[in-house]
Amino acid sequence: MITVHHLNNSRSQRILWMLEELGVPYEIQRYERDPETMLAPASLKKVHPLGKSPVITDGDLVVAESGAIIEYLAHTYGKDTMLPEAGGxxxxxxxxxxxxxxxxxxxxxxxxxxxxxxxxxxxxxxxxxxxxxxxxxxxxxxxxxxxxxxxxxxxxxxxxxxxxxxxxxxxxxxxxxxxxxxxxxxxxxxxxxxxxxxxxxxxxxxxxxxxxxxxxxxxxxx
Amino acid sequence: MITVHHLNNSRSQRILWMLEELGVPYEIQRYERDPETMLAPASLKKVHPLGKSPVITDGDLVVAESGAIIEYLAHTYGKDTMLPEAGGxxxxxxxxxxxxxxxxxxxxxxxxxxxxxxxxxxxxxxxxxxxxxxxxxxxxxxxxxxxxxxxxxxxxxxxxxxxxxxxxxxxxxxxxxxxxxxxxxxxxxxxxxxxxxxxxxxxxxxxxxxxxxxxxxxxxxx
Missing domain, CATH: 1.20.1050.10 (Glutathione S-transferase Yfyf (Class Pi); Chain A, domain 2)
Incomplete structure (x- = not known):
């Protein structure tokens, strides 16, 4: 099962959208921005050392960085719809x-x-x-x-x-x-x-x- | 023939390095930063509307954005050395x-x-x-x-x-x-x-x- 470590008002919203488009089941682990600094909470560092969102886990895999997560999901679950054939x-x-x-x-x-x-x-x-x-x-x-x-x-x-x-x-x-x-x-x-x-x-x-x-x-x- | 539209002191230096590692022939078209603003010259806009370096041409193809150029070169000329197999x-x-x-x-x-x-x-x-x-x-x-x-x-x-x-x-x-x-x-x-x-x-x-x-x-x- 995929878990999206989701920070409110952040780049991770698009990961939820992609999973919905793909019809892949997932769960959301929520994180709230510090209301003063607007930064992500320290608890996100337990998932990935940079402590940034988005980050997902898929079984044992931890994938961070928006571009890398989207490419991972496209290759793994979206080859027929989300990803053009290589080379063209x-x-x-x-x-x-x-x-x-x-x-x-x-x-x-x-x-x-x-x-x-x-x-x-x-x-x-x-x-x-x-x-x-x-x-x-x-x-x-x-x-x-x-x-x-x-x-x-x-x-x-x-x-x-x-x-x-x-x-x-x-x-x-x-x-x-x-x-x-x-x-x-x-x-x-x-x-x-x-x-x-x-x-x-x-x-x-x-x-x-x-x-x-x-x-x-x-x-x-x- | 690949042409690298190369701006001095810029991200395009790594494109030259990659081409040398791959042993792919290329030529360099040079651009100099404006000494006051340090920005790229307007002439780069003739190659790509953003007017940024690096950008390469390979025959009729125009490829911009460091990450995209490197991925293009890896897929086209470097599958056996520069690019791991998809999925792992x-x-x-x-x-x-x-x-x-x-x-x-x-x-x-x-x-x-x-x-x-x-x-x-x-x-x-x-x-x-x-x-x-x-x-x-x-x-x-x-x-x-x-x-x-x-x-x-x-x-x-x-x-x-x-x-x-x-x-x-x-x-x-x-x-x-x-x-x-x-x-x-x-x-x-x-x-x-x-x-x-x-x-x-x-x-x-x-x-x-x-x-x-x-x-x-x-x-x-x-």
């Missing part, structure tokens, strides 16, 4: 999006969040405007343009297809869902990027997604 | 490190660099100590502990093996080389992490690595 253009696209989601798209989104946090952290009133200035300037000249380049690129790719690899949902969609959901939920993607918005709406409309949402508990990005 | 523990480890390098280890290293940049950017003298304070505090309470957790984890993994998957070099080592080289070169990894240091030294001692270095030009991390 679809496989290249699959490999690309699997790496792109966390390797290129997420880092500037997380950086943006950290600089927002810098602005809103408790600090003496005379420092506040300077912190805001530093944060806004970094967003404006560095992080903002990087995010724009990425979202323009994803928008243009989704203009061609219903799903990332074409007409059929694949593991690449599962992996891409978290950064795009977060971008829509935080207002970074608006009506100026209709293809990304429509794609996220299509994800959210899937019955398997809705079952995952019901089982996962709190999730701000749906 | 070695394949799981391979998949893990392929995603971990850019999905988990690089982001805090890049964030650290951005906050260093915040400290050293030109600004009025009365703001400088505040910028330094904000940057140091963020490193101390958030980024620093994250990097420590990761490097402790990698250090413990490399205590078990010569290479990431065991006794033989694999694509996982290629993918992991850039973050670990950068961590050693920037002094984040010191003598307190002898296994990481020894692994980087083993990488740098390989004849294929040295050939890649000679062909690639400027590289601060070797």
């Amino acid at each position: 253009q679809q496989w290249l696209d699959y490999t690309y999006w699997m790496h792109y989601a966390e390797g290129s798209l997420m880092p500037p989104l997380v950086m943006r969040l950290v600089f927002e946090k810098v602005k809103t952290s408790p600090m003496p009133f005379f420092i506040k405007p300077i912190a805001k200035g530093i944060s806004d300037k970094t967003n404006q000249i560095f992080i903002g343009p990087m995010i724009k380049t990425h979202l323009d690129f994803v928008e243009s790719q989704l203009a061609k297809n219903t799903w990332f690899l074409g007409e059929q949902l694949s593991a690449a969609d599962i992996q891409m869902s978290f950064p795009l959901e977060a971008s829509v939920a935080r207002g970074i993607v608006g009506n100026d990027r209709p293809n990304i918005k429509a794609w996220v709406a299509r994800v959210h409309a899937r019955p398997a997604y809705q079952r995952a949402l019901e089982k996962g508990g709190d999730y701000d990005f749906a | 523990q070695q394949w799981l480890d391979y998949t893990y490190w392929m995603h971990y390098a850019e999905g988990s280890l690089m982001p805090p290293l890049v964030m650290r660099l951005v906050f260093e940049k915040v400290k050293t950017s030109p600004m009025p003298f009365f703001i400088k100590p505040i910028a330094k304070g904000i940057s140091d505090k963020t490193n101390q309470i958030f980024i620093g502990p994250m990097i420590k957790t990761h490097l402790d984890f990698v250090e413990s993994q490399l205590a078990k093996n010569t290479w990431f998957l065991g006794e033989q070099l694999s694509a996982a080592d290629i993918q992991m080389s850039f973050p670990l080289e950068a961590s050693v070169a920037r002094g984040i990894v010191g003598n307190d992490r002898p296994n990481i240091k020894a692994w980087v030294a083993r990488v740098h001692a390989r004849p294929a690595y040295q050939r890649a270095l000679e062909k690639g030009g400027d590289y601060d991390f070797a």
